Amino acid sequence: MAAVAVVGGGPAGCAFAVTAARCGHEVVLYDEGRRLRTWPGESLPSGGGELVASVLGVEILDGHQRAYGTAAAWGSSELQTHDFMTHWAGHGWILDRDRFDASARDVAATTGVKVVHERITELPRDVEWVVDASGRAGTVVSRLDVPRIVCDSQIALVAVVPDIGGEKVTTVESAPSGWWYTTPLADDRRVVALVTDSDLVDGDRASAWRSGLADTTYIRVLAGDVRSADVGAFPSGTAYRGEMIGDGWLAVGDAAACFDPLSSQGLVTGIVMAARAAAMLDGDLAGWSRDYEAVIAEHLAVRGEYLQAETRWPDEPFWARRLSPPD
Template sequence: MKPDRVVVLGCGPAGAAAAITLASHGISPVVIDPRPSVEWEPGEGLPSAANALLRRLGVWPSFQASGHLRSSGFLSCWGSDEPFFRPAMLDPRGASWQLDRPAFNAVLRDAAGTLLTRQVHGVRRDGPRWTVDHLEADFLIDATGRSSALARMLGVPRRVDSRLVGMVALLPDPSPAEAASIVEAVADGWWYASRVPGDRLVVALFTDAAAARSISVDRWNYLLKSTLFVGPRAVLSTPPKIKTVVAGSSALSRCAGPGWLAVGDAACAHDPLSSRGLHDALSGGIAAAEAVALGDLSAIDAYASRVAAEYRAYLDDLAWFYRQENRFTESEFWKARSGQV
């Protein structure tokens, strides 16, 4: 039976997409998020495949008016010293974006409906109904990111498949007209650089968590200056403030159960090399909400099975891709990312 009240825990892209989609099906969700806003998050790119999702959610005009930058393409050096440039204009789905992430989140949060900014201290299930603190609901959606807070309260374990972290700095951009993003493989992992609005540059080293513990700011600077392409893109006038963020692959042992499901990173989180994070958050939020709106247990089961199958396939692809790091030519790099190799 179609639920009357759905509570969405978390209002990042996945939670907001779920809430917007529920409303389109005649369900008025209540969204609870402890964060009043997001000042900055790494992972500032949105692939062109997400453009259709933003249109579907009805936020495309607001998104376009939010000051995001168009990417001119992607420069990669993966397994060889010779760079390869893939121009964005060749993508039939339209522009990829270098995001003003707070503005992106604000557009989605504004469209998500009733938003309560507070912590959730506990959930309880009595028969078919949930109580979230003092709020009753028929169904709960966990959109709390990698913490998977609801699933953790319910005792659902989370498996960690890789311990990749990103050591990220937000720097002044010496060349704000340079619209290409860069990926460069190195012995310690791989580097990423991309401009974002406000004449800023995101620069990140992705490496194993154990290795990251021995990388000081000075060492990070040294490794950056040793790169062929990312280092020359960045100019360090003062020691950067580096934020270390979890970036590896992990997933819940099950992403749905009686009266609840998980979406986005709460269900499964991806390596940023896959460029799937924000796109999958939006598409997963839509798919989850549509399953909930059907009011059919088989739809929830189908959603959970699809998420699990896609995550297993992703792990196989990612493992294969990293094994190829030292043999790819640059054209093969991008063919592999698009599934052509």
């Protein structure tokens, strides 16, 4: 059995740590205890709750917001709804991420993982495996000079506003400067976000967000009065590492691959692939890495098709880049 250091106690790091500990490995999980002022309103799709429970071995979603569907105006001005109640796996979830991550770390601690609340600045020594689960920054892999393939320069301009009511669904709408989503949170507020390319926001992100919102049909109605909205920015680019494993290290979650937020796939993929890697620590990790590459290739193909289905603004830079991507 191996001594393992996991850097990062987000969803992927916890999924890895819990699974590895259950397989008998000696696991230390380091987490710096990040707290964001605003989270971007992440959701789990239908079946995501069951999947999290099956990986962690316990239900941790009590008190999170149930999600009953999505509505999207994409490729046309018509809003198409998709009701989760007709999905075999039932409703999805809108997460309170601080709470979700803290619950997952509690599960790790009760599974025999040593949880250390500390920021890692030097690579841990005296372990057989260092697992990079530090998110987009890739604390470990970036020190190892592992190549990062960057597919776009997206950012999300995110504001949290009072929820003026409406159904508990995530609404997505494409617009000239990018695409928007709005998600109700559990506490009578809602996230309203614009995903665009970072170089298309010149200077004042709050002005870009407000002027873009005025171009939407559905999102601006759901957003209500946004005069006092405070707009934050999150890196949201699609990117992945050229290698997921190496001599004594592997990367999981966003440290390995950041999925386009359009897919709402980051959490589920990160959790599943992290758990699979942990279960295979003594086995075919090269096979795991090939599987991960196949998942990323599939994501990029579907993402390309979805983005190219929006043809209404071929001369707007955000869409022109996606309609004719470089080779």
